[in-house]
Every structure is written in structure tokens, then in C-alpha cells.
Amino acid sequence: MVELTEKKSKATQEKRQKKDSDKKIKKSSKHDKESKEKDRAKEKQDKVNGKKRKSGEQSSESDSSDDEKKTKSEKRSENGERESKRQKVDEESDSSDDSNTEETEDIGEEEIGPIEHIILNEGEEEGESDEYSVDNYGLRTDITEGLKNKGIKILFPIQRAVLAPIMEGKDVLARARTGTGKTLGFGLPIIQKLLGSSGSNEEEKHDNGYNRGGRQRQQQQWGRPPRAIIMAPTRELAKQVASEIESITNKLKVMCIYGGTSIDQQVQGLRSGVDIVVGTPGRLLDHLNRGRLNLKEVEFMCLDEADQMLDIGFKDDMEAMLKSLREARTGKYQVLLFSATVPEWVHKVVGEFMKNYVKIDLIGKEKLKTSELIKHMAIQCSWAAHHDIVSDLLSVYGMNGRAIIFAETKVEVNNLVAHPKLKGNALPLHGDITQALREQTLTQFRQADIRFLVCTDVAARGLDIPEVDLVINSEPPRDAETYIHRSGRTGRAGRSGMCITLFTPQKGNWLDMIKRFCGIECELISPPQVDSIAVAAGNSAAETVSKCNKQVVSLFSECAQTLADSHFGGNVLSALAASLATISGYSAGLKERSLLTGSDSLTTLVMTLKEPARFPKFAKSVLERNFNALKFEDTNNFRITPDHSTILFDIRSDLVRFEESNEGDNDNENEYGDDNGDVIASGQGSVYICNKLWRNTPTMSLSKCTELPELEPEQNNRRSNGSNPRYGFNSNNYSFRNGGGGGGGEGRNGNGYRNGNGNGYRNGGRGGDRNGGRGGDRNGYSRSNNQRFSRH
Numbered sequence: 133m134v135e136l137t138e139k140k141s142k143a144t145q146e147k148r149q150k151k152d153s154d155k156k157i158k159k160s161s162k163h164d165k166e167s168k169e170k171d172r173a174k175e176k177q178d179k180v181n182g183k184k185r186k187s188g189e190q191s192s193e194s195d196s197s198d199d200e201k202k203t204k205s206e207k208r209s210e211n212g213e214r215e216s217k218r219q220k221v222d223e224e225s226d227s228s229d230d231s232n233t234e235e236t237e238d239i240g241e242e243e244i245g246p247i248e249h250i251i252l253n254e255g256e257e258e259g260e261s262d263e264y265s266v267d268n269y270g271l272r273t274d275i276t277e278g279l280k281n282k283g284i285k286i287l288f289p290i291q292r293a294v295l296a297p298i299m300e301g302k303d304v305l306a307r308a309r310t311g312t313g314k315t316l317g318f319g320l321p322i323i324q325k326l327l328g329s330s331g332s333n334e335e336e337k338h339d340n341g342y343n344r345g346g347r348q349r350q351q352q353q354w355g356r357p358p359r360a361i362i363m364a365p366t367r368e369l370a371k372q373v374a375s376e377i378e379s380i381t382n383k384l385k386v387m388c389i390y391g392g393t394s395i396d397q398q399v400q401g402l403r404s405g406v407d408i409v410v411g412t413p414g415r416l417l418d419h420l421n422r423g424r425l426n427l428k429e430v431e432f433m434c435l436d437e438a439d440q441m442l443d444i445g446f447k448d449d450m451e452a453m454l455k456s457l458r459e460a461r462t463g464k465y466q467v468l469l470f471s472a473t474v475p476e477w478v479h480k481v482v483g484e485f486m487k488n489y490v491k492i493d494l495i496g497k498e499k500l501k502t503s504e505l506i507k508h509m510a511i512q513c514s515w516a517a518h519h520d521i522v523s524d525l526l527s528v529y530g531m532n533g534r535a536i537i538f539a540e541t542k543v544e545v546n547n548l549v550a551h552p553k554l555k556g557n558a559l560p561l562h563g564d565i566t567q568a569l570r571e572q573t574l575t576q577f578r579q580a581d582i583r584f585l586v587c588t589d590v591a592a593r594g595l596d597i598p599e600v601d602l603v604i605n606s607e608p609p610r611d612a613e614t615y616i617h618r619s620g621r622t623g624r625a626g627r628s629g630m631c632i633t634l635f636t637p638q639k640g641n642w643l644d645m646i647k648r649f650c651g652i653e654c655e656l657i658s659p660p661q662v663d664s665i666a667v668a669a670g671n672s673a674a675e676t677v678s679k680c681n682k683q684v685v686s687l688f689s690e691c692a693q694t695l696a697d698s699h700f701g702g703n704v705l706s707a708l709a710a711s712l713a714t715i716s717g718y719s720a721g722l723k724e725r726s727l728l729t730g731s732d733s734l735t736t737l738v739m740t741l742k743e744p745a746r747f748p749k750f751a752k753s754v755l756e757r758n759f760n761a762l763k764f765e766d767t768n769n770f771r772i773t774p775d776h777s778t779i780l781f782d783i784r785s786d787l788v789r790f791e792e793s794n795e796g797d798n799d800n801e802n803e804y805g806d807d808n809g810d811v812i813a814s815g816q817g818s819v820y821i822c823n824k825l826w827r828n829t830p831t832m833s834l835s836k837c838t839e840l841p842e843l844e845p846e847q848n849n850r851r852s853n854g855s856n857p858r859y860g861f862n863s864n865n866y867s868f869r870n871g872g873g874g875g876g877g878e879g880r881n882g883n884g885y886r887n888g889n890g891n892g893y894r895n896g897g898r899g900g901d902r903n904g905g906r907g908g909d910r911n912g913y914s915r916s917n918n919q920r921f922s923r924h
């Protein structure tokens with residue numbers, strides 16, 4: 133029976149391997165056919181590569197001494213180059229595909245992939261389960277049991293792709309989308325190789341030599357040095373990786389080492405002997421420098437979030453670690469680099485860490501760089517309104533699940549958490565928070581004791597909380613890679629998710645850059661409107677009410693009847709609705725909100741024209757002609773659709789009212805809206821501005837805007853606005869001008885209202901003030917990583 137199972141397992145394994153190699157062959161033959169020219173170019177390139185590889189090998193041999201020779205200024209200039217490259221990321225994105233290929237060939241490594249990507253919807257999962265079953269890859273049975281206990285029945289594509297090369301002893305650079313199981317991608321082969329032996333328990337019984345008995349004896353040894361080092365950029369991630377590995381096996385001692393916790397305990401742990409050390413670079417180096425971390429037995433050096441680990445903030449630590457490893461370790465070791473983002477500069481620096489590595493890229497030239505399971509949305513709003521909009525988004529979209537809100541600075545995180553509607557439901561996570569509190573916060577969030585986590589980029593990478601179904605960026609992140617990681621906190625392991633990014637008009641180009649680089653479709657939506665907020669708030673209040681102890685209900689019945697009789701004309705339903713509104717905190721009513729900027733107390737109207745208008749401000753002139761009582765500053769933010777047939781604008785909510793009748797419909801083509809026209813029924817309802825009825829004509833109609841149509845980019849509007857400085861919005865009355873408030877210039881300059889004069893971008897530097905000295909102008913974002921990490 134056992135024999136049969138073994139045979140079957142071997143046969144399946146062989147079948148799999150054959151299939152995998154067939155795929156490779158197919159791919160390469162397809163590749164060959166597709167482009168003879170490319171082959172010729174490749175031949176040429178190979179010749180060059182031959183030379184390059186030679187020189188690469190030479191330089192690699194003298195790596196450490198070369199590094200020592202490098203002056204600080206040289207390193208800085210390298211870093212500077214990298215930064216300026218990032219600034220040009222949108223240019224790069226257009227050409228990244230081609231240059232990627234060049235890069236691959238330049239380095240001269242063996243390349244696998246991109247292989248097909250499998251989206252795990254239920255049907256597929258069942259269908260694939262036999263083929264990709266964890267039993268089919270020669271993993272030890274205790275490992276496959278561990279996986280099954282976790283509910284993992286099949287291996288994900290990245291896990292299948294990296295298993296063989298790592299088992300064969302190769303160095304690997306792997307890229308796969310967020311939430312696709314990279315941790316077990318490197319975790320499984322490490323565990324398998326450290327435990328030794330493969331196949332069934334039966335095989336293990338007979339394998340009492342090196343693989344089993346030898347290893348196991350060694351595994352128990354007191355004071356044994358680690359055989360695998362896994363490094364991650366944050367403490368939270370290090371802990372998560374350690375526990376993911378521990379969840380698969382209890383035969384290896386896994387130790388997590390990071391700052392902010394007692395060093396003595398860690399020293400004790402290292403002394404007693406470990407197999408796998410997972411940690412953050414700073415504390416690991418500390419132990420290394422004090423001689424407490426022995427690298428002489430290390431077989432695996434793995435960098436999770438490799439691009440961040442090789443970036444300026446950590447690179448020196450990585451180099452120091454690798455140098456120590458080279459010095460301490462006489463035998464062979466493998467370097468494994470994993471991330472969802474591997475920018476081009478990474479390919480240039482990995483040569484220092486490993487050579488002849490296998491690159492496994494599950495994204496490859498595919499346009500979409502984020503997880504496929506995320507729906508991306510964006511909301512344009514004023515800076516002044518963005519806190520309210522975040523809280524309303526959480527009410528409308530985040531009520532049933534968990535959400536992570538990313539802010540750029542710690543101050544901004546604290547401000548958001550203090551928002552009245554988030555209080556009690558949200559906790560902050562950033563670098564100024566003590567480690568103990570950080571861990572407590574994450575535990576509470578994982579257990580759903582709190583539903584919203586507001587954080588800096590300290591939580592952007594790696595964090596795996598599958599139930600998160602909404603990510604909100606309170607403003608667009610500084611680079612596309614950060615967007616990929618932030619959005620990747622949702623849509624994980626086959627679940628779908630949503631990522632909503634708020635942006636002020638002057639950061640629209642950042643968002644465009646992100647969209648281009650990540651290859652995402654990003655739907656522009658309007659801020660949640662009063663009716664949807666009310667529905668969401670009502671549902672949430674109803675859920676609270678539904679939990680009321682039924683025994684107390686009768687005690688309140690009389691009171692409820694009295695309430696209905698005395699204030700709602702005996703209508704119990706109205707009384708109940710009023711109670712829900714009160715519980716939700718909306719008893720005083722809900723403020724109207726601009727669909728264009730999210731600013732309170734503004735209503736967005738839409739003017740539809742038969743003949744296209746030249747400029748959006750055409751609507752303003754029409755209004756001025758028809759409503760003498762309307763002041764210049766009462767309307768604002770004129771935007772036009774690409775076909776110029778529709779103009780949207782904001783008007784003070786207290787000056788406009790809507791009635792259900794169609795009194796305002798007028799079929800007199802020659803009138804814009806005086807009181808002489810005949811009434812026609814259009815079903816649009818009537819609009820009153822400054823208490824005067826607007827009359828629709830067959831050529832022009834006005835109504836309340838309920839959904840944003842596609843709009844011409846604001847720059848065009850700005851240009852047309854700018855043609856007449858008079859149109860600059862200059863009012864003290866509303867949130868536009870006062871929007872930036874204590875924060876500084878952004879509210880005033882940022883919304884584009886004064887930008888008619890071209891001030892918006894020129895004053896970008898002032899916008900920076902609100903960020904607590906983040907950098908003042910856009911150059912503040914040409915990050916030095918030291919700055920970047922300290923902001924966490």
C-alpha cells in the first residue's frame with residue numbers, strides 16, 4: 133500500500149516536472165518563433181554579456197574590498213542617481229518593459245517566466261487542486277500536513293515556481309504580486325532543506341543518515357548556530373514571517389529578533405541554539421557586532437521585501453551582513469530575494485549579493501503590477517475636506533470589514549485617528565509608537581477589536597491580514613512601488629479588495645504617474661454623498677439596535693409610542709427612523725457636499741447644453757445674467773466634460789433648492805431661463821437659485837449632479853480660468869479659502885481656485901507647510917531614504 137502511494141506520488145511528481153519543463157520549452161519555442169530579430173539581437177548581446185559576465189565575476193570576487201574602497205560621496209552619488217530615477221518613474225514606466233529585458237540579459241542569469249498567473253476563484257481552485265496539490269512537490273509529509281492544517285491544499289504559482297530552483301541550491305530573485313504567498317515561497321524550501329529528506333514518512337523512517345538522524349540530532353543541539361537568516365524591513369513583518377514558518381513546522385527552532393524589545397532574552401535564545409533567525413537588520417547587526425550571532429553555519433540568507441532592503445536606508449546594513457557572512461561561512465550558502473516590486477535599479481545592485489541567480493518573475497511584462505483582485509478608485513477633494521471624506525468612506529464602504537488608512541506623516545496619522553467619527557474605531561501605527569503598543573494595536577486589529585488601522589508606510593509592506601477589504605490612501609503615495617504595497621494590504625490570497633486614493637488637484641499628476649506605472653484602471657468617484665452616508669450610518673445603527681436585549685424592549689414600548697404620537701403624528705416608522713439618525717450622530721442633519729471637491733455646504737449642479745461651450749466659465753456668465761442676487765463668489769469650481777456639452781460647478785448649498793415639480797422646464801429656445809417660457813415635463817424637477825426659479829430651455833438645462841461624468845483634465849480648465857484672473861476664487865466665506873487652515877497654504881493654493889492666476893504650482897512650496905516640514909516643495913519627495921524611514 134505504502135509502496136503504491138510512493139509510486140503514485142513519484143509518478144505525479146514526474147508528470148508535474150515534465151509538464152513544467154514542457155511549459156518552459158513551449159515558452160521558449162514560442163519566444164523563438166515570435167522574434168527572430170530579437171534572437172539576433174540577443175546573440176549580439178550575449179557576446180557583450182560574455183565580456184560583462186567575466187568582468188562581473190572579477191568584480192564579484194573582489195566585492196568586499198571594492199565596497200570598502202568606495203567613498204561615501206560615491207555611494208551618495210549612486211543613491212542620488214537612483215532617486216532621480218524614481219522621480220522619472222513615469223518616463224521609465226513607458227519603457228520599462230524593454231529595459232527589463234535588457235537588464236535580464238545584461239546580468240546573464242537564467243530566467244524563468246513570466247509564467248502563467250492563476251487567479252484562485254473557487255472553481256479553479258477545485259479544478260487545480262489535484263494538479264497543484266501540496267502532495268505533488270516532494271515535500272516532507274510533516275510539511276504537507278502543516279500546510280493542510282493551515283487550510284493550504286495547493287501551492288500558489290510563486291511557490292511552485294521557486295521550489296525547484298531553491299531546492300537545487302540556486303540563488304533566486306523572485307517577484308510576484310502582493311498577497312500571493314511569497315513568504316511560503318521561500319519558507320517551504322528553506323524548511324524542507326533544513327529538515328532534510330523528502331517524500332513520505334516511510335522514507336524518513338529509513339533515512340537515518342545525514343538527512344534524518346544526523347540533522348535531527350544536530351537540530352536538538354544546544355547552542356547550535358542558525359542555518360537560515362531571513363531579514364525583513366519592519367518588526368511587524370519579521371514577526372509575521374517567523375510565525376508563518378512556525379505554523380508549518382515545529383521541528384525547527386525559529387527565533388525572531390528585532391529592536392524595541394529586550395536584548396537579553398534574544399541573547400539567551402541565540403545561546404540556547406536556533407535554526408532559523410528572522411529579524412530586522414539593525415538588531416541583527418547589533419548581535420553580529422557583539423559576537424552573539426554566529427553565521428558560520430548559515431545556508432540561507434533571505435531578504436523579504438528585497439527592494440526595500442537593498443535601498444539606501446538598509447543597503448549598508450545588508451552589505452555589512454553579507455560581508456560578515458562571506459567571512460564566517462566557508463561552505464556554500466544561498467541568497468534569496470523576494471518582493472512584489474523589483475525596480476530596475478535592484479537588478480544593478482543584486483550582483484553585489486549574488487551571481488548566476490535565477491530570476492523568477494510572475495509579473496513580467498504584464499501591464500498590471502498590483503494584485504489583480506483589487507478595485508482601484510480615486511476621489512478628488514480639497515485638502516480641507518479630506519479627513520471628513522476618509523471618515524465617510526469608512527462609514528459607507530468599510531462598515532462590514534476592516535480597513536487600513538495610509539497617511540504620509542505621523543502627525544497626519546494622529547490627526548486622522550482623532551477625527552470624531554473615527555475615535556474608538558481606529559488606532560494609529562507609526563514609528564513613534566512604542567513596540568509594545570504597536571504589537572498590541574496589531575493584535576487588536578487582527579482580532580477585529582478595532583476595525584480601522586491608521587498608519588504610515590510602516591505597515592505598507594508585507595502585513596497580512598486577509599480580512600482587510602478596504603485600503604484608503606489619504607493622499608497619493610510618493611512612488612508607484614509604495615502604491616503597489618499599500619494597496620496590496622487588501623485583495624490577498626484570492627480575496628477581493630478595494631483601494632481608494634484621495635487627491636487634491638495639484639497631486640492629480642502623481643496619481644496619473646501611479647496609474648501609468650502600475651497599469652491600473654482607477655475609477656474616479658465622487659465623495660460619498662449624504663444619502664449614501666445616511667444609508668450606511670442607518671444600517672450600522674440598526675445593527676447596534678438589533679443587538680438590544682429583547683427583554684428590555686417592552687419596557688420602552690410606551691415611551692416609543694408617546695414619542696411617535698407627540699412628535700411624528702403617530703407614525704412609529706418615522707419615530708424609529710429618527711432614533712436611528714440620532715444614534716448615528718446625524719440628528720442635526722447631514723451637510724450637502726460638493727461632488728467635485730468634497731467640501732461641505734456646497735452643492736454640485738450640472739448644466740447640460742445643446743451646443744458645446746468653449747469654456748467651463750460659460751456657465752458662470754449664464755448664471756450671472758439670470759440671477760442678479762448671485763454673487764461672484766457664490767459659484768465655483770467650473771469643470772467641463774471632454775465634449776464640452778456639460779458643465780459642472782459648485783454653488784453654496786444655502787442658495788439652491790430643488791423641488792419635485794417640473795415648473796422649471798421651458799421650451800423657448802431663445803431664452804436662457806426667464807419666466808416667460810412654457811412649461812414642459814422633463815422629469816428633472818425644478819431648481820431654485822437665490823429663491824428664483826431656473827427655467828430649462830431645449831438648449832440648456834440645469835439639475836443637481838448626482839454622479840460625476842468624465843471631466844476634461846483640470847489643467848485645461850485652469851488654463852481657461854487663467855485667461856481671466858477675475859475668475860480666481862477669492863472668497864473667505866467657504867472652505868476653499870480657509871481649507872488649509874492651520875496647516876498652511878495648501879487649502880488656499882491647493883484647490884486650484886486661485887490657480888486661475890497660475891499660483892497653484894508656483895506656490896507648491898507653501899503647500900508643504902501643512903506637512904509639518906516635510907519638504908516644502910515637490911523636491912521634498914525626492915526622497916532620501918533616511919528621511920523616508922524616519923517619517924515612519
Ligand SMILES: Nc1ncnc2c1ncn2[C@@H]1O[C@H](COP(=O)(O)OP(=O)(O)OP(=O)(O)O)[C@@H](O)[C@H]1O
Nearest residue numbers: 284286287288310311312313314315472594596625
Ligand atoms: N498555497 C496557499 N494557499 C492558500 N493560502 C496561502 C497559500 N500560500 C500562502 N497563503 C496565504 O496567503 C496569504 C498571503 O501570503 P503572503 O503574506 O506570503 O503574501 P506575499 O506574497 O508575501 O504578500 P506581500 O507582497 O504583501 O508581502 C497568507 O495569509 C498566507 O497564509
